[in-house]
């Protein structure tokens with residue numbers, strides 16, 4: 008059975024769903040956007056302040072530290088290098104602490120998933136929890152002088168963490184969780200008429216299509232603004248959200264973007280929204296790619 012088949016098997020485990028519901032409810036309750044503290048915490052854990060998802064930054068700590076620890080454990084055991092034991096123990100502890108941070112940030116990101124990515128994410132979390140618990144046991148064994156048991160539990164934990172990392176990679180690369188969902192395709196360099204000016208009232212938002220790119224038009228205090236309509240976070244349709252002053256709030260998870268610049272004003276997104284140039288000519292709203300901002 009190939010690893011990809013294994014992911015299908017995980018996806019078919021519907022008994023995971025009630026657990027997923029419970030955990031997701033608990034996470035969204037703590038990280039609720041209904042109060043400023045929950046929202047700040049959610050934005051922090053998602054990496055809004057960093058302009059990059061925080062979870063993959065922290066996952067590098069256990070992956071790196073535990074790989075170092077495993078190597079030093081091996082050298083201590085098989086190359087007769089007892090002086091490497093303190094380094095192995097330190098790497099084990101550093102990885103354990105990093106895994107705790109990765110778990111919390113992972114939950115903050117996972118709370119916004121549905122269906123298959125949610126099931127895979129839950130399996131990923133359960134495996135990582137098991138690996139982290141084994142590393143916790145390894146630390147206890149090392150502290151109490153049982154180095155052999157400490158190395159064995161670390162090796163077991165590392166194996167589980169490696170399988171879990173494969174699932175994590177599939178969640179990102181196949182299901183695009185944590186990557187930019189805004190369209191990469193630029194608009195034409197020349198102005199393209201997209202909507203009659205009279206059809207966009209003050210405070211109104213409309214979705215128009217330019218080639219393959221859905222574009223949001225919004226009028227605030229008489230000025231028309233244009234952004235990519237597909238939310239950078241997970242692809243929500245911004246035209247179905249609401250305006251808040253000179254900004255738009257995504258209807259799916261509440262990310263907020265400045266209409267005049269596309270700047271990200273509120274998470275959980277970590278990315279800005281592409282913005283386009285607008286003019287009104289002959290009663291038509293026209294849009295184009297900003298000068299000097301072609302294809303990425």
Ligand code: FES
Nearest residue numbers: 238241243257260
């Ligand atoms: S899709 Fe999540 S905030 Fe827009």
